[in-house]
Amino acid sequence: MNSIVTASVIETPQATAEAVVRLVDVHRHFGTTPALDGVALTVHKGEILGVIGRSGAGKSTLIRCLNGLERLDRGEIEIEGRSIVGLDEKELQPLRRRVGMIFQHFNLLASRTVEENVALPLKIAGVARTERLRRAHELLELVGLAGKAKAYPSSLSGGQKQRVGIARALAARPALLLSDEATSALDPETTRSILALLKDINRKLGLTIILITHEMEVVRSIADRVAVIDAGRIVEEGQVWSVFADPKAPITRSLLSGSRPQLPEHIAARLSPTSGEEAILSIDMAGLAAQGAVFADLSAALPQSFRLVHGGIDHIQNQPVARFFIAVPMRDPALKDKVLQFLKARSARVEVLGYDTDHV
Ligand SMILES: Nc1ncnc2c1ncn2[C@@H]1O[C@H](COP(=O)(O)OP(=O)(O)OP(=O)(O)O)[C@@H](O)[C@H]1O
16 A cells, blocks of 8 residues: 655654653553553653544553553553552652543542642642642633632533643643543533643643543544554554544544545445446545645546545644545546556555446
8 A cells, every 4th residue: 555644744843852651562461351462652742642442442551551550461661761660659659740640520529629629639749738729729720710719629510620630630740641531521612622721731831641532533633643552552653644644554444434534325335346437536645745736637637527526625733634535437447547547646545445336
């Protein structure tokens, strides 16, 4: 298969930054179930890594390993260059202060006010009351909840509760924020506002974030890089735009199906694998090739016209990523080969999906 994203269009600022998290050959099995099966991952300072997978893929086990809550069968995990493998509870305490965590169900204490919830990690760390309340107010300002310091969690909306969760996770100035399905319980609009807040904090504080999710839209909106996990293995990894443009693993394609144009079902249903009036082609392009002029050029280069069936151009991490479906008439079978040749020469990935037997 030709690759449509071989030319690196954008630089990765993280490439030279220090590693905040490093996993090497991490294994954790439960009986015969490989929850993590040789996971290797590096997350650099200031980077947002999305880890995506279906239910049971190993995401929670990964989070528990990063927190030191789960022992490894084999492998190495380093946070800020220090191994966390084999540490006892006492030795893990300073590590846990370097790792903030936000949860799907917020995990706030109902009997404590917002400011007390935010200050709690500092209380546990032995920080004096005046200092921890000062820090709590600073963080509530950062997350847009300055007026809610004395409120109780029960009086807050889901989005506000998650903002408190974020403020609490930042209280001890962690190097890493782990987000475990932090927006899964929120409506789409609130999800967008929480993701925008996380991105804002990432930029302002240079905070490294690992986002665990089962939703590609979450990854797409704020992650720099994505790692796809399936049956305990990282099956695909790369910059978000390049994985969206050219997903390789079947699981990645499946997870992306709601986020990329798909051939309309009524057309897919009537495709013949061998013959028909029109060949239906899928075309994936990224970067310069995806900017639109390619179809005008293709038209000009052909003796007969083709039909645009479906598709569009998206922009991910400021990169154009295009996916189109076209119908090429089969009266002259050489036409299809010309189209394939033309598009492949422009770094597009083209597949003949089948032949439309019933186009009117
Ligand atoms: N404590 C445990 N005992 C036995 N099996 C476990 C345990 N924890 C996880 N597993 C198994 O390991 C695999 C990975 O589970 P994990 O919870 O990490 O997946 P996940 O991707 O977080 O799923 P979900 O999105 O549903 O939370 C699953 O098959 C699960 O049943």
